[in-house]
Amino acid sequence: MASIKINSLAKTYDNGFQALQCLSLDIDPGSFTVILGPSGAGKSTLLRTINGLETATSGTVCVSNLQVNKQNLKSIREHVAMVFQQFNLVSRLSVMTNVLTGRLAKRHSLLSLLYLFPKEDYAIALKALERVGLEEKVWHRADKLSGGQQQRVGIARALAQEPLAIIADEPVASLDPRSSKEVLTLLRDICREMNITVVASLHQVDFAREYADRIIGMNAGRIVFDGPPSAFTSSQEISLYQHETMEVKEDAKMALAYA
Amino acid sequence: MQKWHWPTPNGLPPFHISIVVICSILLLALSASMVEISYNRIVNGWRPMVDFLGHLLVTPDWSYLGQLGAKMLETVEMTVLATAIATIVSVPVGILAAENASPHPFVYRIMREVLSFARALPELVWALVFVSAVGLGPLPGVMALAFVTVGFMAKFIAESIEVVGKGAVEGIQSTGGGRLQTIMFAIMPQALPDFAGTLLYILDHNLRAAAILGLVGAGGIGYDMVISMRMFEYDRIIMIAISIYLIVTLLDRLSDKLRKRIIHGKVNVIR
Ligand SMILES: Nc1ncnc2c1ncn2[C@@H]1O[C@H](COP(=O)(O)OP(=O)(O)OP(=O)(O)O)[C@@H](O)[C@H]1O
Ligand SMILES: [Mg+2]
Numbered sequence: 001m002a003s004i005k006i007n008s009l010a011k012t013y014d015n016g017f018q019a020l021q022c023l024s025l026d027i028d029p030g031s032f033t034v035i036l037g038p039s040g041a042g043k044s045t046l047l048r049t050i051n052g053l054e055t056a057t058s059g060t061v062c063v064s065n066l067q068v069n070k071q072n073l074k075s076i077r078e079h080v081a082m083v084f085q086q087f088n089l090v091s092r093l094s095v096m097t098n099v100l101t102g103r104l105a106k107r108h109s110l111l112s113l114l115y116l117f118p119k120e121d122y123a124i125a126l127k128a129l130e131r132v133g134l135e136e137k138v139w140h141r142a143d144k145l146s147g148g149q150q151q152r153v154g155i156a157r158a159l160a161q162e163p164l165a166i167i168a169d170e171p172v173a174s175l176d177p178r179s180s181k182e183v184l185t186l187l188r189d190i191c192r193e194m195n196i197t198v199v200a201s202l203h204q205v206d207f208a209r210e211y212a213d214r215i216i217g218m219n220a221g222r223i224v225f226d227g228p229p230s231a232f233t234s235s236q237e238i239s240l241y242q243h244e245t246m247e248v249k250e251d252a253k254m255a256l257a258y259a
Numbered sequence: 260m261q262k263w264h265w266p267t268p269n270g271l272p273p274f275h276i277s278i279v280v281i282c283s284i285l286l287l288a289l290s291a292s293m294v295e296i297s298y299n300r301i302v303n304g305w306r307p308m309v310d311f312l313g314h315l316l317v318t319p320d321w322s323y324l325g326q327l328g329a330k331m332l333e334t335v336e337m338t339v340l341a342t343a344i345a346t347i348v349s350v351p352v353g354i355l356a357a358e359n360a361s362p363h364p365f366v367y368r369i370m371r372e373v374l375s376f377a378r379a380l381p382e383l384v385w386a387l388v389f390v391s392a393v394g395l396g397p398l399p400g401v402m403a404l405a406f407v408t409v410g411f412m413a414k415f416i417a418e419s420i421e422v423v424g425k426g427a428v429e430g431i432q433s434t435g436g437g438r439l440q441t442i443m444f445a446i447m448p449q450a451l452p453d454f455a456g457t458l459l460y461i462l463d464h465n466l467r468a469a470a471i472l473g474l475v476g477a478g479g480i481g482y483d484m485v486i487s488m489r490m491f492e493y494d495r496i497i498m499i500a501i502s503i504y505l506i507v508t509l510l511d512r513l514s515d516k517l518r519k520r521i522i523h524g525k526v527n528v529i530r
Contacts, residue, residue: 051433053429053432053433073435074435074437075435076435077432077433077434077435078434078435081433081434082429082430082433082434084426084429084430084433086426087426087430088426088427088429088430088433089426089427089430090427090430090431090444090445090448090449091427091449092448092449092451092452093444093448097444101430101431101434101436101440101444102434104431104434104435104436104437104440104444105434105435105436108437112440113439113440113443115443154430157430157434161434161435
């Protein structure tokens with residue numbers, strides 16, 4: 001359980017593109033927050049900064065009073081697990097080995113480099129796999145699983161970290177509706193039962209309304225909506241994605257002009 | 260008439276590709292005259308060639324079989340030993356020489372330079388250098404082979420590391436895994452099929468190379484080959500040629516089988 005405090009966070013990429021503009025946000029411990037916004041709004045950039053996969057240009061991110069920076073990187077990552085759209089598993093390794101990699105931050109010894117883990121870690125990994133319902137697939141190769149199953153391995157790896165928070169960047173964007181529901185239900189249950197703070201970005205507004213405690217709407221690197229799902233009305237939805245629909249219309253006009 | 264177009268905005272072939280094609284054609288035309296490709300010489304070359312092949316139609320010198328076996332074994336041993344040593348050196352060196360795994364861009368540059376130096380000259384030349392350093396025998400041969408092999412293998416390994424997708428690497432990094440842990444858990448398993456392919460290819464190449472190192476006194480079957488040639492001992496040459504052919508073919512078949520199994524994931528090298 002961890003609070004996440006983001007203060008005046010800005011991110012400018014090397015090519016000069018400003019993906020986040022002075023963004024501040026406090027996330028309550030143990031809550032389920034969903035970030036919505038059109039493509040390019042900066043959702044991934046924001047989420048990756050919390051785990052230190054991107055470094056902030058200015059401003060601060062704190063997870064339970066530990067600031068994300070170069071010196072703290074390892075302990076931040078140890079406590080803040082990531083779940084990715086493309087799962088980011090090691091495809092040629094077994095499901096078990098993939099989940100065990102969640103223990104690496106706690107195992108600095110040379111033995112970990114030889115793929116040796118203590119019994120305790122196997123117990124933790126197995127428990128995580130049982131939690132996501134994959135105890136049958138323990139020794140299968142990760143890339144032989146379906147997308148939904150691979151994402152559940154991704155979640156099991158996160159659980160094996162025994163994290164304070166799980167950051168999920170579009171965890172269901174490559175899944176069918178049923179697997180999407182399974183994965184989101186799993187994340188919400190984990191959030192409730194284990195008191196793990198979850199922040200997820202989504203493209204499906206309906207899922208956000210169904211699962212979130214709180215919705216953050218982002219556009220062009222800024223927060224443009226912040227409130228409970230009940231406050232996220234359909235007019236809010238239209239204005240959040242407005243920029244994008246306008247662009248699409250213009251494209252359509254251009255296409256007509258060319259035709 | 261139908262109008263044909265290339266898939267470019269103006270329907271013409273891309274500029275740089277056209278340039279490359281035109282240049283290669285010009286180059287071919289020019290170089291043909293420079294190396295004096297003479298049809299006369301090629302055609303007239305048939306006679307001596309047939310004569311030479313005719314000499315090979317002799318009864319093999321069976322008394323030579325024992326020495327042949329010993330020398331072939333030595334050649335294979337040199338190949339395996341040199342390749343094994345080179346592999347052990349090449350994996351860490353390859354990691355240092357991969358842009359995405361090297362600890363520092365400077366290390367990466369230096370490693371690349373060192374490797375291209377090792378590759379610059381063929382095994383035979385290095386063998387000459389090592390023969391003059393440590394004397395005749397298989398030792399300088401193994402040294403020369405291993406040296407050049409590191410130059411190639413580490414480069415191939417570095418290149419297969421560079422194409423490992425960012426996904427697995429970020430997955431391990433996001434858990435707080437350290438630099439070596441990321442190399443062992445994300446890069447190594449993903450690059451493994453490539454490594455195996457490289458290893459088998461190089462083994463194949465090294466066997467051929469080891470077979471001629473004897474030319475400069477660096478061990479293996481090459482010495483017998485050059486001596487028999489000089490002495491016109493066709494009854495030995497034919498035996499040497501056939502045994503090299505057999506071993507190379509055998510290795511080729513074996514490595515084809517192995518490569519297929521590894522690439523199609525039937526072999527779980529790391530579980
Ligand atoms: N490594 C990078 N270098 C330069 N620009 C980048 C980089 N990564 C992202 N951007 C830019 O930053 C902006 C925000 O990207 P980001 O991936 O955070 O958006 P997003 O909201 O996650 O979009 P999506 O919904 O498509 O995933 C985009 O305009 C993108 O082009
Ligand atoms: Mg994104």
